[in-house]
Amino acid sequence: MTPVAVDQIFVTTKHLLMGYVPAFWQPLASAILSVVPVLVVFPALFAVTTVLERKGLGRIQNRLGPNRVGPFGFLQPAADGIKSLTKEDVVPRDADKVVHFLAPILLVLASFIVYAVLPIGRNMVIADLNSGLLFFFAVGSMVELAVFMAGWSSRSKYSLLGAMRAVAQMISYEIPLVLAAVVVIMAAGSLSLPAIAEMQSGYTWIWPHWYVLTPWGFAGFVLFMISATAESNRSPFDLPEGESEIIAGYYIEYSGFKFALFFLGEYLGMFATSGLAITLFLGGWSAPFSFLTWVPSYLWFFAKLLVLIAAFIWVRGTFPRLRMDQLMGFAWKFMLPMTLVNVVDAGLWHFMPSGVVRGVVCAAVIVIPFALFSRRAQEGKKLQIRTYRYAE
């Protein structure tokens, strides 16, 4: 088989299967054939990621991590799933039963719908909407509502505090998230994610045309990933959960399988934003070097996804949780101005003639404000190695 045939094997298989379906049922069959793999692959990835995350975090803290269930502990998610399925489903007596029940469902639903516009490989996207990116952010904003529903309906102080924290945080970080993505829209001139991925699939000598390799693209990627970490409530921005203060935040009153659904929704959201970052900045399904294009495109997508997941785990194992005022200050005083500067930088890149001068100028336009902002941020703060005093 030629590399192209291997690359398109899922697409051709689908077309082959569609040939056996009567014309009336074809739209439905096509939808099912496209949707079911996504519904299978990403939850499976969730299961694998939980093990990898726990093992990775363990190694970062010089522990072993889970290693009992199955070979090297890789059947741990099955054990966790059985456990959460057999646990009692507790609903607080004063809870708003309907909203309490709908919240995890809405969360998982919103996290799943987002995958409709993500190109997983060449010609592999469920719905090629010409406002795909807008769709992504629009559906992503429903997660906030789900989180609020979960927190409010539980009728618990902790969950309400956690939900309000989470919503405030997600709204604050949605602005830098969208503004960081705007530079790519400016460069690509399209909101369709497959088109954006296609735009980056060319090569100069062996180097790809990924947006991350430009000054504004790199800055945009870093800003996007920071905002994505905050959007998916992951450490170091996980204070909606804040075990030490508000126990588990908005899902404290959930147990059993609903709790597992929250977990699933959170991880699916993380995969989706990582997938979006890959599509916007890391060239989607395209190979990193021109001599590697024979590897199927979907493998590249998942390889990049795993790398980003590893980065998320690494960051989670490294940084302590921020304080609420630090979190908000970081969003409004650093992220937002930096993304606005980045938008200006992308415009500059677009209108300057290509060459070394352009690269230097555009890099300077990013680096100088960054240095200024970081000096502002550290002004008046005594940064020193903390000396520990023990109680006497």
Place this chain on the structure above:
Amino acid sequence: MLGVGVLKGLVETARNFFGSYVSEERLTTLQYPEETSPRIEASRSFPFLVYDGSDWQQGMRCVSCQICEKECPPKCIFIEKSPDKKPDAVGKMQFYPAKFDIDISVCMSCQICVEVCPFDAIKMDVDYNLSATNRFSDLLLDKERLSKSNEYYHEIHPTEAASVDADLAAAREKAAPKPAAPATAAVQTAGTGGAAS
């Protein structure tokens, strides 16, 4: 500049991550049920009752004075005095506990019962594998389950047990001139045997 500390932190955790695969001394984890850490002599878990000799009912050092019951902060000890008397470790006729229960789900391992016991009858155990399926009856230890021999005590806390045996032997010396009841002779020899080992 902002971000340098972030990168330093990332490098540190990466070093931990890869180091845990390379160097053995980084991983301090023990695979618990298969391997256990070496026992430390000073470790303590929950109280037990010491008896001398081989018969736990005869050799019971406890004279049911109920000081530990009164002193216990969480009140987890329950003692019922016996109607009759039997010779104690020193050979004096004393009461013995008809019932001696410790609820170790309540016990907080403070060791006050050991401190206040004038007869060296209650000591701290080191066993920590105490999980049980029934939280009521399995965690309420009665007299029989609490009794452990002096040899066991020597095994877990050798230094402490030796000094306790020396004290007991001295007390027995003082009590020896008086005519001892025939039944205590066996206990006495067993007690000295324990001290010698």
Place this chain on the structure above:
Amino acid sequence: MTPLNLFLLLSALLFSIGLAGALTRRNAILVLIGIELMLNAANINLIAFWRFGPNPEALTGVMFAIFSISVAAAEAAVGLAIILAVYRHNKTTNLNQIDTLKG
């Protein structure tokens, strides 16, 4: 294709629901929500007439709807800020109890 009449009927219905809510509810926030609903009903009209109108390439209706959405967003922000300020004075958002102009 759905006939235009249905879109207009839907829009009229949503407008009436919003109007009824704005007239009958006592909570200031819900009155504001009713007004938002009426704006949305108007937007349906704009989009429907753009789609069925003679010159859809000009995007007039879409543009009007986009501007209307942004005006509605601004209105919601200012309106809720006013409600917060009023609440701080009167300790209520019930419109029946907010009956003085003096702060």
Place this chain on the structure above:
Amino acid sequence: MSLFFLITAAIAIGGTLAAMTRRNPIHCILSLALGLVGVAGVYLALGAQFVGFTQILVYVGAVAILATFALMMTQGHIVSALIEPRRAFSRSSVSGFVTAAGVFSVLGWAAQSYRPLTPSTQQAPAAGAKEVGVALMHTYVLPLEVIGVLLTAALIGAVVIALPSEEERS
């Protein structure tokens, strides 16, 4: 008549009806979000993708959340204060319903008596991001600037209004 339109219209009507009739304001806001998603679906049925997704982004992501925040910052801590009393047949509500019914009958009569119109193009004209952007930057550049000024003014104005005054803060 397409199935998609029927479903979205049903969602829109159901959601907005619930939003205006539920007694618990939080339920009202949540059902309003649902109803506005339905309205966005109606936009999609009309082929206006960009406006539909903007609708979800603005109303579900921003306005509904803003309304919940306003509710929480005013009386959210008292659960019983949130629930409105049942008074469906008071004078003011009856007059409100009558007014709304009158408006609906007039509007509905106008909509029904409209001569049936078919779209001039079978396929909806492209109203994606690119076309909207071009239109915004050419034909509608003045309204765009005005909207920008309006939004900035609204942002600053909302902050100034909502901030507690000096004596209240001390």
